[in-house]
Amino acid sequence: MDAAGFRRLWDQIAPIGRADSGGYLRFSWSEADLALRAWFDAQAAERGLRTETDRNGNRYAHWDPEPGAAADGRAVLTGSHFDSVPHGGAYDGPLGIVSALLAVDELRAAGFTPARPVVIGAFTEEEGGRFGVPCLGSRLMAGAIDPDRARALTDADGTTFAEAMRAAGADPDALGPDPDRLAATAAFVELHVEQGRALDAPVGVASAIWPHGRWRMDFTGAGDHAGTTRLPDRRDPMLTFAFAVLAARKEARLAGGLATVGRVEAVPNATNAIASRVTAWLDARAPDEAVLAAILAGFESKVCERAARDGTGFAIAPESATPIVEFDAALRDRLADLLGGAPVLPTGAGHDAGVLAAHVPTAMLFVRNPTGVSHAPGEAASDEDCAAGVDALAAVLRELAC
Amino acid sequence: MDAAGFRRLWDQIAPIGRADSGGYLRFSWSEADLALRAWFDAQAAERGLRTETDRNGNRYAHWDPEPGAAADGRAVLTGSHFDSVPHGGAYDGPLGIVSALLAVDELRAAGFTPARPVVIGAFTEEEGGRFGVPCLGSRLMAGAIDPDRARALTDADGTTFAEAMRAAGADPDALGPDPDRLAATAAFVELHVEQGRALDAPVGVASAIWPHGRWRMDFTGAGDHAGTTRLPDRRDPMLTFAFAVLAARKEARLAGGLATVGRVEAVPNATNAIASRVTAWLDARAPDEAVLAAILAGFESKVCERAARDGTGFAIAPESATPIVEFDAALRDRLADLLGGAPVLPTGAGHDAGVLAAHVPTAMLFVRNPTGVSHAPGEAASDEDCAAGVDALAAVLRELAC
Known part of the structure; x- marks a missing residue:
């Protein structure tokens, strides 16, 4: 036509x-x-x-x-x-x-x-x-x-x-x-x-x-005042989230796949408050399932380590996974x-x-x-x-x- | 009483x-x-x-x-x-x-x-x-x-x-x-x-x-499909944003002040799309104005550098600043x-x-x-x-x- x-x-x-x-x-x-x-x-x-x-x-x-x-x-x-x-x-x-x-x-x-x-x-x-x-x-x-x-x-x-x-x-x-x-x-x-x-x-x-999937990630910490909480006293989930964004990219690059964080929601999402929770979604894909699994495993272990350092909680759960x-x-x-x-x-x-x-x-x-x-x-x-x-x-x- | x-x-x-x-x-x-x-x-x-x-x-x-x-x-x-x-x-x-x-x-x-x-x-x-x-x-x-x-x-x-x-x-x-x-x-x-x-x-x-203030930060890039855009082709503002969150904390720690990112909004904020824009707010405070200025200057220069590497745009503007x-x-x-x-x-x-x-x-x-x-x-x-x-x-x- x-x-x-x-x-x-x-x-x-x-x-x-x-x-x-x-x-x-x-x-x-x-x-x-x-x-x-x-x-x-x-x-x-x-x-x-x-x-x-x-x-x-x-x-x-x-x-x-x-x-x-x-x-x-x-x-x-x-x-x-x-x-x-x-x-x-x-x-x-x-x-x-x-x-x-x-x-x-x-x-x-x-x-x-x-x-x-x-x-x-x-x-x-x-x-x-x-x-x-x-x-x-x-x-x-x-x-x-x-x-x-x-x-x-x-x-x-x-x-x-x-x-x-x-x-x-x-x-x-x-x-x-x-x-x-x-x-x-x-x-x-x-x-x-x-x-x-x-x-x-x-x-x-x-x-x-x-093969590809999406994972929901929950980063939890302690909401507090941005102007009065000493840095060592903080449990700021935004830090762990930020680390995770960079870690996902790095793991995907090293393994030869794709990883993206395109969606994020902070609570309470206020300028002058340390977040109490950040929820974000990871989209990851790879040419084969072994590569995808390697990206996920590397990512999870690095973010868990960081969460321990930040004093925050980190949970990741698949929302959909397609072989x-x-x-x-x-x-x-x-x-x-x-x-x-x-x-x-x-x-x-x-x-x-x-x-x-x-x-x-x-x-x-x-x-x-x-x-x-x-x-x-x-x-x-x-x-x-x-x-x-x-x-x-x-x-x-x-x-x-x- | x-x-x-x-x-x-x-x-x-x-x-x-x-x-x-x-x-x-x-x-x-x-x-x-x-x-x-x-x-x-x-x-x-x-x-x-x-x-x-x-x-x-x-x-x-x-x-x-x-x-x-x-x-x-x-x-x-x-x-x-x-x-x-x-x-x-x-x-x-x-x-x-x-x-x-x-x-x-x-x-x-x-x-x-x-x-x-x-x-x-x-x-x-x-x-x-x-x-x-x-x-x-x-x-x-x-x-x-x-x-x-x-x-x-x-x-x-x-x-x-x-x-x-x-x-x-x-x-x-x-x-x-x-x-x-x-x-x-x-x-x-x-x-x-x-x-x-x-x-x-x-x-x-x-x-x-x-002294304290809030700054609005706009990270701009190219919205695209999370599953089909090769990593080297991406201009993902979420990466620059994530770097900025960690950089703000580091600069504040080194200078002896406070810096917090508690509020973030991604566009289009979809799991399977690379963000086209991330807007976030920086709250920074310090015991005196020289320290606050040092935090801001260090932060801006490091994030600008990273934005250049990510192929993204970064703009920061004060929304309020109180001596x-x-x-x-x-x-x-x-x-x-x-x-x-x-x-x-x-x-x-x-x-x-x-x-x-x-x-x-x-x-x-x-x-x-x-x-x-x-x-x-x-x-x-x-x-x-x-x-x-x-x-x-x-x-x-x-x-x-x-």
Whole structure:
């Protein structure tokens, strides 16, 4: 398809949830999310696609085959997610959904009729940007998280996932594994903007997702007056936290992985008070699990040592941990061939495709990102590359839906 | 007076603004602050004291002398503030106001009639806990802050000081210097809980307030995806911030002062995003101004160096800076003698007394704090010591209001 055709549909969602920063605030079940879901429904209706929401709040549009089609009835699932990290980029998630709608148009314009259902999915809370656990919709579907835990997850205002779902008219009591849906899916292909600078062609195919996880860290000490407490009398958790930020970076650098502290909350968070508690989150990833474990072990032991020196408490607990995902090798090679020898590359970013890959043959297509920036307003993809992504996804759906 | 008498009045305000932490949320112009002001008015009315609010939102109760009293008409001002830091202790501020009310009772019970007005003041926004600038009410009175700047100060929700004042029924257009009030004040004596472990008698007299200030620090970098951005490609302001926290402590330790980072805000503050910006506040204090300047200079140069290595931006700007305050030596010695040789000690904490000392002969009385904790729920003072504080304040008011 041409770049202008991509741009026309893309522009329809560009204003939804856009902040002054140029980034997006599209949290699950927020007004922006509901506007995007309504837009998705309208697009599906325009195309005569049947829509439904599954028990976990994931939304689908079905392009059903003609009655009596030859295949086994199992669907080809594509799509991605609408939700964003706070002030995230435009492409991360929505590109996969918009591209899927355009790929359907392209296949129809070419006279293609699928032999099996082609389903476009919009997954819930992929980023964990509101409730803290990424890929929540796909994890629930795959039985990878306890529904009670999911219902009780809270956002920054204390609203639970269950309450947010219910306020949006969905039923949180229904949350839970969906093995029938997984069994009825022949393959899942998620198209996504590339999130680093690793892809130097318009479109690539994913090989693997690095093992990764997030850990909550609690640094505890003694709140006190910043102007009157002698330094030797202090038990200041901000010091231990600061050490931990630098230690995480150092351990990751030495081991050849990634570690990031991007989120921190101090209590009481007052200029003239020594903090009584600092809570922060560690994001760590590595090419393999041994490296990730080495980073974590080195980090924990160094921070514990420092906490003992600072007289503070340090506790670290995983909030999510995802082992390495190697995408289906046969499918990966088939798609790379189909796309004329597209580059095959791994990613450090988690995706619903990474969760579903344990249950369904799964592949990912990446669209080039010229800035390499993601999870920030500078995230980018050219209209030309996005159009090439639509063409590639159409070719893949045609191949898999025969 | 006896401890039980102190406790009876003290218990009346104990529940107002108390949080689950055991600390207090008594921000200026909040519901809790207005409840405390209403309580103050009721106490004044019970004692037949005339109340007024000055142009800067500071509230007063006047014990006027008999007509034809001998003195020159200038008042003896006492009192303190009701507002707290977030989750601050019970005593910091309110102790000075409650003690003043009880001291009036004690003087009256002893048949004393003042020769000059005795005025109990409740100053606005002493902590800067809501609008960031400490001693705001006294600074405005003293002409030490531009009223336009004060009106425009915002709280965490973006509400301005002017809006908060207006919502509470006060007039922010009137803010400004109050030289007539200062000229009509013969002396100011603020009673306050001691905020360290420096006082080993029930009551002491202040010698000086250390020079101190708060600086806003902005660390800027490039927001990006925590899972896909190579370490060498990052410009992560959280690293520079972490270095700064440790550097501030080190510089203060080497120079013999205090430095604290207790407040931090990261943007976008997401677990899986490298921060694009971290804003934090430095609180620094020292026994003299040369030491404070040395701490700041060492700190700035080391953080600038680190920011260059991290590829981040670092900007630091003072939000308030208070030179050393030496309280009126004659008044200090007179009070220490009057109180039977009470200990004389400096403090690192700022107070309205520190601001007004430039304009009015000013003294402070400290009440012993057995935990040494302040700006946190663990702040303490025994009822016996508080009662001794009331006796001391009554003796001082009797001495000064003759």
